[in-house]
Amino acid sequence: MTLILTASDLAVLADMQATIAAVELAFGDITRGTAHQPAPTSLHLPGSDARFVPMTALADEQQLASVKLLADIPANRGAGLPTQRSTILLASQITGETLAILDGRVPTRVRTAAASAVASRHLGRPDSRVLGLVGAGALAVAHVEAMLAVLPIEEVVVWSRSTTTTDGFREKVLRHGLSVTVVGSPGEVFETADVVCTLTPATEPVVHGRWFRDGQHINAVGSRPRPDHREIDTEGMVRSRIFVDSRATAAEKSGDLLIPVAEGALSLADVQGELGEVVAGRIPGRISDADITLFNSVGIGMLDLAIGRLLYDGAIEQGLGLRVDLSR
CATH class of the missing domain: 3.30.1780.10 (ornithine cyclodeaminase, domain 1)
Structure with missing residues (x-):
């Protein structure tokens, strides 16, 4: 049956x-x-x-x-x-x-947020207390729940193009007893966040590497699985120690990675490894508190x-x- x-x-x-x-x-x-x-x-x-x-x-x-x-x-x-x-x-x-x-x-929504939580546990600083969200839809709500399970999050900083969306987000997550601050631009999210999750269906970069601060961890989640779509600009990828869910998947479907490679700014060999290699203890994740780490989450079966x-x-x-x- x-x-x-x-x-x-x-x-x-x-x-x-x-x-x-x-x-x-x-x-x-x-x-x-x-x-x-x-x-x-x-x-x-x-x-x-x-x-x-x-x-x-x-x-x-x-x-x-x-x-x-x-x-x-x-x-x-x-x-x-x-x-x-x-x-x-x-x-x-x-x-x-x-x-x-x-x-x-x-x-898909729940396991995607869970993957970001696993990456943040292994790649983020364990004292991370401010969660930044670029995007405020249902996936953002799931990410709050997931991050609370792995890090001592006390505050959420969130941006969305739609005030209706951020109002709905705030209503859904206030039950967790968190401080929620809505900001006017994606760059403001990076000013105070320890961990940032990018959750937009962007086709062109909405996140710029010049905003990244030492010690931050970024989960790049939102872009469609297409080689010509991305949320993070080339500078952001170059400045980060990059980890992927699957090398083969990222090499086929991740515009965040493939566009900088096509520009000659990166090579696929610059990817530090798969998240599973960190989880299994085969390679190190975060090496120092100053590392900027980035998990390129494309999605795997x-x-x-x-x-x-x-x-x-x-x-x-x-x-x-x-x-x-x-x-x-």
Whole structure:
């Protein structure tokens, strides 16, 4: 039997603390060789700006194979539709049975914030108390919850183009007892923040390296997985010690990295390593308090597999979802 889990089911089941632990394990397992994270494929045709990205993974610990099909369709914005949609399929590594089909919106949001938290735990200064957010939507709210689980955050500094968005953000995060300051420009976020998360669907840089201060950690999260889109300018990438979720994925889909490489300002060899290598103790992360570290978060299928295992197990335990016999 296959379990169908809707976005409403998954919103009830999502647990940030458990997801952070699962994501941290998943990163390490890639490096240890007990999980397989293939290089990505991006499907597109000349007549359309749409891209379809199959994100696959295989893992011993979770005994799963998984694929998420991400549809990235910018033209949907004009029709009032989501520009990104995704669906996750989980299959038993042992029998090949399709165990579950999940709407991808909630898992993607939660595991993305969890990945930033794992990166901040390993690359940020452990005394980081001010969280900066460039962007204030649902992903920003999830990042606040995630960062509170790994760092002693006391204050949030946030910027968005929309005051409606920042008003909604403030209302959602004040329950955490944090000081929230809304600023008038992205540069002001960097003036006081210890950790900064960039969470905009930018196609051109909204973040400039001249703003970076010694000791900061940046999670570059928001840009679409396309080689010609970026949030961070070339100076920002050059000034930072760069870590990625997957070298192969970043080399295929990260405009933040590939544009400076095309300009000759960086080479792919300048990437310090994968986050999993830091988690597994194979390479150092932050070397000094003055380091500017940057996690280039493009998104990998192994993280969908990791949270998928949690959500599937939780749904079975709580009796959620619709069971369907696909073989009939």
